[in-house]
Amino acid sequence: MSTDLTTRKRGKWLAALCLVPFALFFIAFQIAPLVWVAVHSVSVDDGWGLANFSKIFSSKFYLQAIKHSLQIAFWSSVIGIFIAILGSYSLHQVDSKLRDFVMAFSNMTSNFAGVPLAFAFVILLGFNGAVTLMLKQIGWIEDFNIYSKTGLIVVYSYFQIPLGVMLLFPAFDALRQDWRESAALLGAGSWQFWRFIGLPILTPALLGTFVILLANALGAYATVYALTTGNFNVLPIRIASMVSGDISLNPDMASALAMILVSLMVVVTIAHQWLLRRSYHVAR
Known part of the structure; x- marks a missing residue:
């Protein structure tokens, strides 16, 4: 029983390890650019604000x-x-x-x-x-x-x-x-x-x-x-x-x-x- 449990845990850790390259690429090419765009969307000349959105909708x-x-x-x-x-x-x-x-x-x-x-x-x-x-x-x-x-x-x-x-x-x-x-x-x-x-x-x-x-x-x-x-x-x-x-x-x-x-x-x-x-x- 303990051997089966150890095997299942090892399989889960191996599956998680195989996901690491995908997670790194996903963060680098999906999450990071989206965060950069989100941060710069509220960036204005004098700091931070919603002036860009206000200008768009007006x-x-x-x-x-x-x-x-x-x-x-x-x-x-x-x-x-x-x-x-x-x-x-x-x-x-x-x-x-x-x-x-x-x-x-x-x-x-x-x-x-x-x-x-x-x-x-x-x-x-x-x-x-x-x-x-x-x-x-x-x-x-x-x-x-x-x-x-x-x-x-x-x-x-x-x-x-x-x-x-x-x-x-x-x-x-x-x-x-x-x-x-x-x-x-x-x-x-x-x-x-x-x-x-x-x-x-x-x-x-x-x-x-x-x-x-x-x-x-x-x-x-x-x-x-x-x-x-x-x-x-x-x-x-x-x-x-x-x-x-x-x-x-x-x-x-x-x-x-x-x-x-x-x-x-x-x-x-x-x-x-x-x-x-x-x-x-x-x-x-």
């Missing part, structure tokens, strides 16, 4: 950046998860070879961002882009501005959809075919199956995917910068301009904006956890 320019970031992130995430749901469900109904090809393609396109993605969309949907000119000729659109908020939502949706498919596809494995057959034998239609069985099972995955897509869009920088050369007012652009600009260098204000971005994600995560608990109780 400025229409910074409020516009927050608004644009939230709007682009929200709508691109909604579009991405809606199409990802349809795509993930459809992939379970097709041949395995086609499924493997689509999943491989989704893996590739989810990482296709930044300058190459911006350049591709300029060629296709710019003012003189191939698709834009074609749609104008057939009379479907009068004008389309890829450099506007609507254009950025379209561009963001491009890399949100494959990411959503990759995250949601495994979740549909939890829906067993015999459940649908049992529900049909009991007289349940498709709507009742999805209302009482399908959606409660998929809800945690749907909410988790939506939060990841939202975080992915809120923090996106390279694509919007390459597409608009930093002229569109969103939070990542404003933060970058204050830590890399030669004229408006202000790391303390950039830290305050970064903390607002972090706070937005904290609020979204808390809401996500609350909705998960609520959906769990409803399912029970």
Whole structure:
């Protein structure tokens, strides 16, 4: 008995020792930068205070950046998860070879961002882009501005959809075919199956995917910068301009904006956890 106890203790200490490198990297590259940003966000010329936050929330320019970031992130995430749901469900109904090809393609396109993605969309949907000119000729659109908020939502949706498919596809494995057959034998239609069985099972995955897509869009920088050369007012652009600009260098204000971005994600995560608990109780 004492030998088994000693072995278990030794195993726990070995597991804890293996976690040390991870803990060091986590502290160095996650906790330490966050603490530095938090400290500098309340740093002002004459000491410490909330002057940076006061300036942000009293400025229409910074409020516009927050608004644009939230709007682009929200709508691109909604579009991405809606199409990802349809795509993930459809992939379970097709041949395995086609499924493997689509999943491989989704893996590739989810990482296709930044300058190459911006350049591709300029060629296709710019003012003189191939698709834009074609749609104008057939009379479907009068004008389309890829450099506007609507254009950025379209561009963001491009890399949100494959990411959503990759995250949601495994979740549909939890829906067993015999459940649908049992529900049909009991007289349940498709709507009742999805209302009482399908959606409660998929809800945690749907909410988790939506939060990841939202975080992915809120923090996106390279694509919007390459597409608009930093002229569109969103939070990542404003933060970058204050830590890399030669004229408006202000790391303390950039830290305050970064903390607002972090706070937005904290609020979204808390809401996500609350909705998960609520959906769990409803399912029970």
